[in-house]
Amino acid sequence: MENVFDYEDIQLIPAKCVVNSRSECDTSVKLGGRTFRLPVVPANMQTIIDEKVALFLAENDYFYIMHRFQPEKRSTFIKDMKSRGLYASISVGVKEEEYQFIQQLAEENLVPEYITIDIAHGHSNAVINMIQHIKMYLPESFVIAGNVGTPEAVRELENAGADATKVGIGPGKVCITKIKTGFGTGGWQLAALRWCAKAASKPIIADGGIRTHGDIAKSIRFGASMVMIGSLFAGHEESPGETFEKDGKLYKEYFGSASEFQKGEKKNVEGKKMHVEHKGKLQDTLIEMEQDLQSSISYAGGSKLDAIRNVDYVVVKNSIFNGDRVY
Numbered sequence: 233m234e235n236v237f238d239y240e241d242i243q244l245i246p247a248k249c250v251v252n253s254r255s256e257c258d259t260s261v262k263l264g265g266r267t268f269r270l271p272v273v274p275a276n277m278q279t280i281i282d283e284k285v286a287l288f289l290a291e292n293d294y295f296y297i298m299h300r301f302q303p304e305k306r307s308t309f310i311k312d313m314k315s316r317g318l319y320a321s322i323s324v325g326v327k328e329e330e331y332q333f334i335q336q337l338a339e340e341n342l343v344p345e346y347i348t349i350d351i352a353h354g355h356s357n358a359v360i361n362m363i364q365h366i367k368m369y370l371p372e373s374f375v376i377a378g379n380v381g382t383p384e385a386v387r388e389l390e391n392a393g394a395d396a397t398k399v400g401i402g403p404g405k406v407c408i409t410k411i412k413t414g415f416g417t418g419g420w421q422l423a424a425l426r427w428c429a430k431a432a433s434k435p436i437i438a439d440g441g442i443r444t445h446g447d448i449a450k451s452i453r454f455g456a457s458m459v460m461i462g463s464l465f466a467g468h469e470e471s472p473g474e475t476f477e478k479d480g481k482l483y484k485e486y487f488g489s490a491s492e493f494q495k496g497e498k499k500n501v502e503g504k505k506m507h508v509e510h511k512g513k514l515q516d517t518l519i520e521m522e523q524d525l526q527s528s529i530s531y532a533g534g535s536k537l538d539a540i541r542n543v544d545y546v547v548v549k550n551s552i553f554n555g556d557r558v559y
């Protein structure tokens with residue numbers, strides 16, 4: 233593979249500004265027939281999203297994907313969202329009981345607008361079979377399948393019926409897949425995204441490795457329709473999980489979905505747990521993200537998100553931080 237790079241190796245090149253104010257720039261994006269305020273979705277992880285966060289996001293026109301780690305709550309969750317006139321977006325795995333769950337939803341005529349098949353190694357018959365199963369029983373649902381890291385995988389999942397694919401094996405902050413297995417897109421996630429996007433005929437969700445708001449614009453430039461983010465959303469007042477104080481500072485936990493902590497056993501562990509500084513209100517971060525992305529659009533010389541997709545860029549190997557800290 234030629235031209236391997238990651239987020240910190242790239243700078244996008246400004247084009248002539250066409251707006252009088254960044255507030256004129258529109259960060260909205262369409263996915264599955266709905267328009268969302270930002271091309272950003274908080275990761276479907278237990279320390280990032282719960283029912284309350286999902287409700288807040290849906291009510292405020294953000295995209296969300298509920299995690300799958302309390303499977304017994306999913307039907308009630310879908311009913312609850314629908315009774316409020318909101319869309320339902322859930323995750324499933326690929327084990328036998330998940331097949332029954334999909335059939336049960338169909339029998340109850342409980343159709344989530346979005347279903348994400350969420351497993352570590354998404355380029356597999358297990359995912360292909362689940363896509364086909366969902367399309368047979370819940371043909372109206374928009375199916376996101378992943379995670380994958382190659383064009384072949386994107387094509388196969390799209391051909392199986394996936395409406396979008398999720399790209400990223402191992403670039404996550406609490407991921408240890410790259411260390412434990414030697415595989416993945418960690419360290420070259422942005423180049424992998426570009427590689428996959430060139431093969432895609434449907435939307436791609438870039439998943440993992442976002443460390444700054446500028447990385448959202450870079451993901452859009454390299455082919456993402458939507459960007460999934462964990463660590464930047466961890467540690468908010470509303471984030472699920474324990475809050476604790478150390479040396480007068482507040483912290484919250486953030487753990488991997490394949491961590492021993494999530495699994496409750498030390499088997500095939502590919503994730504870890506960390507503590508992140510308390511970040512205040514989720515809404516403030518979302519607004520800051522929107523403003524930063526509006527600014528990105530203005531630097532791209534446009535007034536809509538699509539302007540970013542065509543900008544030139546340079547590779548500045550490992551040097552954009554120049555010794556600076558992000559914040």
Ligand SMILES: NC(=O)C1=CN([C@@H]2O[C@H](COP(=O)(O)OP(=O)(O)OC[C@H]3O[C@@H](n4cnc5c(N)ncnc54)[C@H](OP(=O)(O)O)[C@@H]3O)[C@@H](O)[C@H]2O)C=CC1
Binds near residue numbers: 351352400502
């Ligand atoms: N994006 C990423 O880089 C990664 C994300 N994760 C996250 O962790 C969570 C748990 O993932 P996962 O373990 O897949 O979910 P599950 O524990 O639900 O496993 C799903 C199924 O896939 C099998 N499986 C898992 N990994 C592999 C593999 N490498 N090769 C073949 N079969 C496999 C499992 O069997 P068995 O366990 O017996 O092998 C099981 O049958 C998910 O939320 C996932 O997104 C995990 C790792 C990487």
Ligand SMILES: Nc1nc2c(ncn2[C@@H]2O[C@H](COP(=O)(O)O)[C@@H](O)[C@H]2O)c(=O)[nH]1
Binds near residue numbers: 405408440
């Ligand atoms: N290899 C693992 N990847 C994981 C695990 N839990 C979640 N994830 C992935 O990370 C992203 C979030 O990445 P971030 O850099 O924004 O923090 C998430 O969406 C998953 O795809 C895990 O245990 N192991």
